Amino acid sequence: MFEAILFMLGLGAACGLILSVASKIFYVYEDPRIAKVENLLAGANCGGCGYAGCSAAADAIVTEDAPASTCILIGAENVVAIAGIMGTEAGGAEAARSYNNCQGGNRATDRFIYDGASRCSALALLYGGKRDCEIGCLGLGDCVRSCKFDAIRIGNNGYPVVDKDKCVGCGACEQACPKNILEVRTMSQRLLHMNEHDDALAPCRQTCPAQIDIPRYIAQIREGEYESAVDTIRERNPLLLACGRVCPHPCEDYCRRGLGDEPVSINQLKRFVADLEMNSGKRLPISRAPKTGKRVAVIGGGPAGLSCAYFLRRVGHSVNIFEAMPKLGGMIRYGIPEYRLPKAVLDWEIEGILNLGIKYHTNVRMGVDFNLGSLVGAGFDAVFFGIGAWNDFSLKIPGEDIEGCFTGIDFLARVGNHTPVKLGRRAAVIGGGNTAIDCARTLVRLGCEQVILVYRRTRKEMPANEVEIVAAEHEGIDFVFLASPKRVLGDEKNEVGGLEYLKMELGEPDASGRRRPVPLEGSETVLDVDMIITAVGQSPDMTFRKEGTRLDELDITRWSTFNVNPETCQTNVEYIFAAGDAATGPSLVVSAIGGGPPVPSICS
C-alpha cells in the first residue's frame, strides 16, 4: 500500500517536473492577448463561430481575421471587453442577423425536372438550378439544415424565412447557400452598403436615387408585413412620408411591369405604409448601433441634412444639426407648398428622426452665427454641408428691383413661413421648372385672379414633372410659351405695371439636347400683370466662404456647388462632406436623401 502511494506520488511529481521543464524549453512566444481573449469566450468549443475551438477563435480575433463579435454565445459585455483588448471600436459589438435577398421562390417557373439529390449545393451544379430565375432561391433548404439554432424555415412561397429572435448571426446559412441568397449582416453594414455594379438589382432599385430596396418592401406589403416594409424603406430613406407625397418616382418609369400594362405604383405603396405608421399613433422602433464616440456637425436641416444626420446616428455617431431657418425641414418645409406636403405630416416625420437622439439648433447661420473654426474647436470630427440651393438666379433684365417682383424660393419660403406677401391681382411666373409651378399653384391658392406662367421654350421642354404641369393646367393657370422677358415696366407708383417679352422660335438643339429658343426681332409684347415671380433656377448660397480660411480652399464648381466625390460625398477638404442640392445642383428630394448614407461610411 505504502509503495503504491509512493509510486503514484513519484510518478505525478516526475510528470509535473518533466512538463514544467518542457514548458520552459519549448516555450513559444504567444501574443498575451490570445489568452485574455480566450478567457472572455464561452469556452464551450462549440464551433458555432466556424473555428476549431475557442483557442482557434481567440487566435483569429487577435490576428484580426475575425471581429470581436465572432463568438455567438457570449453577451455584449464580453464583446465590448474583447474589443477593448484589441483596441478596436466597440461598434463591432452590434449583433448580426441573417436576412434573405430573394422574394421570388416558387414564382419562378422551372426549366427542367430535377430528380437528383435534394440539396441546393447539388442542384446549383446543374446549370445553376432548375428555376428560370438564375439569381433566386433554389428552395431545397441547405440553409435550414445548416442552421444549428432552428431559426430558418422554407416558407410557403419556396424561399427561406428567418426567425429574427432565434437567429444569432453565426453565418452558417450564408456559407451554406450556393446562391448568396442569405446574408448575415449587422444593421450598420446594411445601411452602409451602397449599390455595386455586380449586385443583382431590379431596375426600379437601380433607378432610385436613394437606392431603396423596392422589390423587398413591395413583397412585404403583399405579405401584409407593413411594419417590416416601413423598416425596409427606413434602411435607405428616413423621409418616407415626405417622399411618398412629393417624389416624382423615377423608379416607376423603369418598372418592367410597365412594358406589359402599367407600372407598379411604387410611390403610392410607400405612402400607404408610411401613412399607416403615422395614423397608427405609435412610432415603430428604429434600431441604432452602439455609440462610436465620433461627432459630426450637419449644416442645414433640409432633406440632405436630416437624412445624413439620421444615418450617422443610426451607425452610432453623435450628430448636431445647425439650421439657418426657424424650423427644420429646409426646402421640403419652405420650398414645397402646404398642398403638396402638409406641415403637420412633415413635423411628425422630423420629430421621429430627432427622437433618435439628434441635437439641433435653429436660427443659426453658417458664417454669421458660427463658422468652420468654431465647429472644429467644438470637437466635431467631420462637417457635413447640406445647405441646399437657396440663391435664386435673376433674369438680369431692367426693372427687376421694382416693388412687386419676387424670386421663386424666396416667395415660397415667405409663404411657408407665414410672412405676409403683398399679392397682385394678375401675376406672371417666369420659368418652367417645379419651383415655377409651385409658385403658380401657390398663387392660385392665395387668391390671385389670374396666374400666367411664362416660359421661353414649349411645354414639351418644361423640366417640371408632367403631373404637376397637368395639375397646373387643371387649376386654370395660363401658359405663355416661347416668351423671353425683356424688361419689367413700372407704373406711376413705381410698382409693377407689366412685363415686356420677346417672342421666340425654336432653333437647333443645344448641349442639353433641347432646342435652343431664338428671339424673333421686333416681336415685343406687353403682358398686363402687377406681380412677377422669377423662378429660373437656383444655386447654393456660398457667401459664408471667407478668404484665407479653410473653406476658401474648397473646390467649387462653376455652378457654385461643392465639387464632391459622388461615391463618398467627400470634398477636397478631408473632413468636409456635402450632398443634396448643394452638391448636385437643384434636384429631387429623393436625390438629396440618397446623399445621406455614403457619408457615415467614410466618417467612420
Place this chain on the structure above:
Amino acid sequence: METAVGMAMAVIFVLVMAGCITWIVDHFILMPYDLEFLQTIAFILVIAALVQFVEMFLKKSIPALYAGLGIFLPLITTNCAVMGVCLINMKEGYPFLTTLVASFAYAAGFGLALILFAGVRERIIIGRVPKPLQDTSIGLVTAGMLAMAFMAFQGMV
C-alpha cells in the same frame, strides 16, 4: 474527409508514442515492484502528460505538423482507444517491438474506420434518406453494416 485524415494521423502518432512509454513504465517500474494493479491510473497520468509534452514539443519544433493536427492532438488525451490499446498490450505481455507494431496497427485500423466512415457520411449527406431514418439513425445503421464488413478480416491473420 480532411479532418478525418488529420484525426487518424494524430491517433497513429499518439498511440505509437503512448505504447512505447507505457511499455517502458510497465516493465521498468511497475513490474519490478509488483504494482501492476496501478496500471490504469498510472497510464492515464502518463498518457496525459505525454500528450501535453508532445503538444509543446511540436509547437516549438515542428509548427507545421502542430497546425496540421490542430485541435485533435489534445482531444486524443480523452480517447479511450489509446488507453485500451496500452492495457491490451500489457495484458498480452508483448515484448517491446511487438508493442510498437501492435500500437501502430490498432491506430491504423482506427484511422481506416474513421476515414471510411467520413466518406460514407459525405455520401449520406447528398443522398435521399427516408424521413424516419434521417440523421443519427442512418448513421447507426451504416455503422452496423460497416462493422459487419470488418468481420471479413477475422481469421485472416
